[in-house]
Amino acid sequence: MSDLSWLNPLYQFQNQLESNCRSIPDGLLHLLWSYMYREEMQSRFSKPMVWIGIYIAVASLFCILPMLADLLHGFRNKKLWFPCKYFTLNAASLTVIAVAMKLPMDLNNSMPLAVDLAAKLGSMPFMCAMMANLLPSLATMDSKELLANIIALAILVVTLVVNVCIQLETSVIAHGDGEYLSIATFYSWLIARFYVAMLLLLLVIHVCSALMILKSKQILFSKYKEGHETALKDLELQQPTVEKLNQHVSKYWIMAGTGSPQFMAVCSTTSSASGVICVSTTILHVIIMHYTRPYMKFYRSDYKWSVIVILITQFTGSILGTVAPLSRCFASLSFKVSIKWIWNQIRIFKVESYYTQKLSDWKRSSVPMKLSSRRCKIVIQDLKVLILSLCVGFQTMVVVACKLTALIPIFIVIGVLCCLQCWKWLKDMFGVSYNVSVKTPTQLQHIKDRNRYVLQLEDDIELAERTLEGILKSVNHVIQRAETQQPKNLMKLLEKSNCYEGVGKHDFHQVPPLTKEKYVDCWSLPVVTLTTIAVCLPNIQKHMIDGLLMSVSEGLRYVKHVEETLNARNEYAIIQKAAEMLWVEVEIYHIWLGNKMPNPTHQFNTPKEIVQWFSDTAKNMVTEVESKNMKGSLYTSVSANSMYRIAKTILLSHHDDIDQVSQEELFVQLSSVISQILAACLTNLPQVIAMKCHTSVIEKMDESVHTAAQVLGETMQIINSLQDRELPSLNPNELPFIDKWRDFFLHPSP
Structure with missing residues (x-):
């Protein structure tokens, strides 16, 4: 009964009417009662609408923040074509976008005043801005992801367009009586249809781009493989110098930069068109906001004051969302701009083959059918060819x-170039000299060599030299920034020893394993085990223990790169995972396999x-x-x-007189062995960096070479210092494996 207490005032009013106004007909009383009931119900049901409006604004904010993050990421990495790293097309982003589009999806709630209508219409340019920002992210997907996300986006856009069209027919958006619409109503009607057309055009552009991306990535990857083979021939994998590694990374950085699927998508005609559409819808929205500004205090929809929050949030998102598409539009021209290229673009509208090649391939392929009738197969095949031929024609028109x-x-751009040319002409006319750099034959050869690694869809278009210079500057920036993050603690630890004999001292073969199954060995597990013992030694100064822990923590970061790159088989991965989990226990929680490590002062x-x-605890646990x-x-x-094998090795190596060795001496010995194991492992860094440059997945090419550049910058000094040490006479393919090193030192060849 408490839930219906809000009806008590209505019952009281009905009783007063019946007692005081008995002359009023019953039908009229019933009508008054029904009207008041509906009004009260409508007021009650509209109460949550304010919170729904806040929910829409928050969802819009969650769309704006990743777009802003992509802008900052682009500025930071000097990529003014702003690749999509945070704001990408996926199930999560589509769900949030659908929530942000609640106002134009709403079929029933009237938006009568200017602010209400501006908020409803303003969601559509915000949607256009988001779609234009999302376009390059299509290039990061494989075929299945691309198909699923394009279908999901199409469903969302078509649903939005249909709902807006329904509201136009029912006059939820454009109010008026028949053909006597007010000027404001007519403009609302016209603006809504313009936004609908732009949304449909952007959807068509996304589908067109998806078809282009499928074929373009195949072309780029085939060219990347050629560049990869050329780069490998130029690099000596046997102890390459830092300078050669730097050149090697730069070659792959050029291939990753110019052959990046997102870079290719940004340079496409469809990306420029989406940028123009985004800018045009945003300009119109700015004009609407200018005329709506005097009426910002007046609203009448059920969303109440939250409609202003939605309007301001989505307007801000539209403005921010225009920056990346507009920058991509002009950046794509600057990458390849020249007077000859511009003239060809204006003179002939040539449709490149990669736009329609995928559809043509589907048209020539056979349809898998389990039909016995030959006539049915012919009809289906002819129908497929007809439909795809129409699609090819439509794709060409788009x-x-x-x-x-x-x-x-x-x-x-032509206007800007003409202005620059006039400026140079004026400077020449008035005798103002400026330096013109003349390249030497060596520089020209260097430019020719690096141009071999530029990946483009069209061979007859050269990449602008300033673009290539910008790509090389970006890789130098990454390496130089990584140089400031040198692992100083690790370098101090590596300086404690200048040999590798400790690799053979940490584990004697005469100590039999406790387990029946024989496991392979990896680099990280003995390092973690030796460190565990070292930090438990009594009477060792705290700063020495903390220094060892920080050094090993830094070292394990690079050991992980070596193991993931060179010891990636399943039997090694199991041991590496165990070492990783064990290190978390030791470093953070100061426990070993769930056991509190021995306290030197009490136990x-x-x-x-x-x-x-x-040794005893390990044996009991096994x-x-x-x-x-x-x-x-x-x-x-x-x-x-x-732990059992290493602990027993320590005891055997001192012939049970370990107590005669001072604690500091044992700590130094263990630190030296840890240092030598880490040094032996890190001799593989040049090979790791070279291998990390290459990836067989074109979508991950940029990320892979960025990791290689980062590791190179951080470990330059380590690589230089380790090259001064004499390596054991092992085959190059044996250097990544610790058991090969251990066997060499335990049983050195004569």
Whole structure:
């Protein structure tokens, strides 16, 4: 009954009417009651609309923030074509966009005043800006992802367009009586239809771009493989110098920069057309906001004051969302602009083959059918050819239309070039000299060499030299910035030893394993195990222990690169995962396999007792795991077995007189062994950097070479210092494996 308490005033009013106004007919009383009931119900149901409006504004904000993050990322990395890193087309972004489009989707709630109508119409240019920003992200997807996301986007846009058209027919958007519409109503009607047309055009452009991307990535990848083979011939993988590695990374950076699927999408005609559409809708929205500004305090929709929050948020998003498409529009021209190229663009609207090649391939392919009737197969095949032929024609028309639209920024660029040429002419006329750089034959040869690694869809168009210079500056910027992040603690640890013999001292073959199954060894597990013992030694100064922990933590970061690149087989991955989990326990929680590590001040007084405790505990754990077949036994068994072998090796190497060795001496010995293992592992860094430059997935090419440049910048000094050490006489393909190093030092060849 408490939920219906709001009806009490209505009942009281009805009783007063019946007692005081008995002359009023019952039908009229019933009509008054029904009207008041509907008004009260409408008021009650509209109360949550304010919070729904806030929800729409928050969803819009979640769309704006990743667009802003992409802008900042582009400025920071000097990529003014603004690749999509944070704001990409996926299920999550489409869900948030659908929430942000609630106002134009709303079929029933009237938006009678100027602010209400501006908010409803303003969602559509915001949607145009988001679609223009999302276009390059299509190039990051494989075929299945691309198909799923394009279909999802098409469903969202078509639903939005249909809902707006329904509201135009029902006059929810444009109010008026028949053909006597007011001027404001007529403009609203016209503006809504313009936005609908732009949304449909952008959807068509997205579909057209998706078809182009499918074929273009195949072309780029085939050219990338040629560049990869050329780059490998120029690099000596056997101990290459830092300078050669720098040149090698630069070659792949050029291939990744020019052959990036997103870069290719940005340079396309469809991207320029989407930028023009985005700018035109935003300009119209700015004009609407200018005329709406005096009426910002007046609203009448059920969303109440939240409609102003939505309007301001989405207007801000439209303005910010225009920056990247507009910059891409002019950047794509600057990448390849020349008077000859501009003239060809104006004179002939040539539709490149990669725009229609995928449709042509589908047209020539056969349809998998399980039909016995030959006549049915012929009909279906002919129908497929007819439909795809129409699609090829439509695709060609769309590309030509995009080229026509792209003439707008082209003419602007022509104007800028003419102004620059006039400025140079005036400077010449008035005798103002300026330097003209004349390139030497060596510089020209260098330019020719690096141009071999430029990947483009069209061979007859040369990339602008300033664009290539900008790409090389960006890789130098990444490397130089990484140089400021040198692992100083690791470098200090590596300086404690100048040889590699410790790789053979950490684990003796005469110590039998505790487990029946024989596991392979990796670089990270013995480092973590030795560090665990070292930090538990009594009476070692805290700053020395903290220094060792920080050094090992930095070292394991690069050890992980080596293991993931060169020891990627499943049997190694299991051991590496165990070492990673063990290090988290040791470094952060100061426990070992769930056991609190021995406290030197209370439980143990000598190094022997600590090492013996680790040996006994490891043996008991392995025995318990194998007898009870415990869950997670692999991680425990691998880690405990490593501890047992290393602890026993330490005891055997000192012939049980370990207590005669001072704690500081043992700590130094363990630190030296850790240093030598890390140094041996990091001798593989040049090979790792060279291999990280290359990837077989074109969508990850940019990320892979960026990682290689980052690692190169951070480890330049380490690579230089390790090249001064004499390597053991191992085959190059044996250097990535610690067991090969250990066998060499335990059983050196004569």
